[in-house]
Amino acid sequence: MSFAELFGREPHGRWAAPGRVNLIGEHVDYARGLCLPFAIAQRTVVEVATRDDSRVRLASLAEPGGFDGTLDDIGSGSPAGWAGYAAGVLWALRADGHAVGGVDLLVTDTVPLGAGLSSSAALECSTAVAVDELFGLGLDRRVLAAACQRAENDIVGAATGGMDQAASLLAKAGHALLLDTRDGATRQVPFAPADAGLGLLVIDTRVRHRLADGRYGARRASVEKAAAALRLPSLREATLDQVDTLDGELRPRARHVVTEIVRVRETVKLLADGRIDEIGPLLDASHTSLAGDFEVSCAELDLAVSTARGAGALGARLTGGGFGGSAIALVPLAAVDAVASAVRAAFAREDLRSPEIRTAEPSAGAARESLHGPGTAERVDRLQDEIAALPVVDPRSPDGMLGYDEHGLPGPAGRSR
Ligand code: ADP
Ligand code: MG
Helix, strand or coil, X not given: CCHHHHHCCCCCEEEEEEEEEECCCCCCHHHCCEECEEEEXXXXXXXXXXXXXXXXXXXXXXXXXXXXXXXXXXXXXXXXXXXXXXXXXXXXXXXXXXXXXCEEEEEEECCCCCCCCCHHHHHHHHHHHHHHHHXXXXXXXXXXXXXXXXXXXXXXCCCCCCHHHHHHHHCCCCEEEEEECCCCXXXXXXXXXXXXXXXXXXXXXXXXXXXXXXXXXXXXXXXXXXXXXXXXXXXXXXXHHHHCCCCCCHHHHHHHHXXXXXXXXXXXXXXHCCCHHHCHHHHHHHHHHHHHCCCCCCHHHHHHHHHHHHCCCCEEEEECCCCCCEEEEEEEHHHXXXXXXXXXXXXXXXXXXXXXXXXXXXXXXXXXXXXXXXXXXXXXXXXXXXXXXXXXXXXXXCCHHHCCCCCCCCCCCCCCC
8 A cells, every 4th residue: 555545645755763772771761871772774664745734644554543633633542552653743742832734644664563673763753753854843853852752651651761762863873872861961882793793683582562561660660669769869860779778679670770870881881992892791781680680571581692692692681671572682793693593493492483583783863765855855964964963972081971980889890991
């Protein structure tokens, strides 16, 4: 089904936004922590045409259902289902006072759904860049990211943090994006596994989770409860000594958050120093913490991680919300096939569905795909300039985001360098 067959006219353009893989910094975005996602090559593509009225028609080649209503019909829980992610972006921009009108929108290509690769943010962000350009809003990408997050929180009702949207909109090829969720500050961190003879495998267990379900919310609630018990604005401000005073399950939950933020800083330092081959133990420690302290792993993720390590991965961990979805493994290029085969064999032995295994290449953020239309090439150039101008981490100069000492946390390996 094409846009023209569905809506009886041609789209005004085509926009694409990538999914993301979080290298490290898991379940810390709602604790005002640091995370380090990168955008992947897989993209969600939307074709969009503006309308002269306030009607909104949404359809997807990836999912049944959709929406045919007006801007005023969009609100909490409405439209239900996947259309809420796209309609929610229109709603959030309008709520901010931007002049957004009706649209016809067809999702023609997609990041794999529910695989922990953030198809939801890819859908929001492709919609956002399309709407921003078509209605001439000219908004900063950080503003668009915030609107996309509110679409997911307020319209879909999934209590996610802002990491996925920042990665999809702000990522630069060959880099990971260090995101400080306390103030939204970002830094580009060199991350090009292939240049170092490494591959980053993404192992989709094909166990599907839904972030909108209760378990993600329960973890988020524990993290907020722990911060409140410590009388802190968030666990970003907590020390390990403070965490040790917490009772019951709040203690391991908070310990994960606090130690994970330290691991992000250590990873950034190593990457900025060109020591990508040394980050494996940090990935392993992140998985141990997520499985043990945060309890968001599952048998399939644990199997993928332990098998990948046994077959030669430098490090491996679950990525994304957990409870299924994907694991990542950093693997010498020469061992990529052996690791993939070993993981497939281990899943077969356990009578599990065969996992989907891909290599992820750090790729660029959302952009217009079709180059037709007046002034498009210049707009694309401008967006690329904007992304290129985003600051890159420099391990030699002081940077608040890498301030190891501010909370008396254990310093990273290589700190004295
Ligand atoms: P993830 O973001 O990890 O893929 P989520 O549960 O957050 O998992 O989001 C997946 C949901 O997003 C899907 O169930 C669907 O509702 C919606 N979605 C994502 N991409 C598309 C698409 N291309 N077409 C329709 N719905 C989509
Ligand atoms: Mg999602």
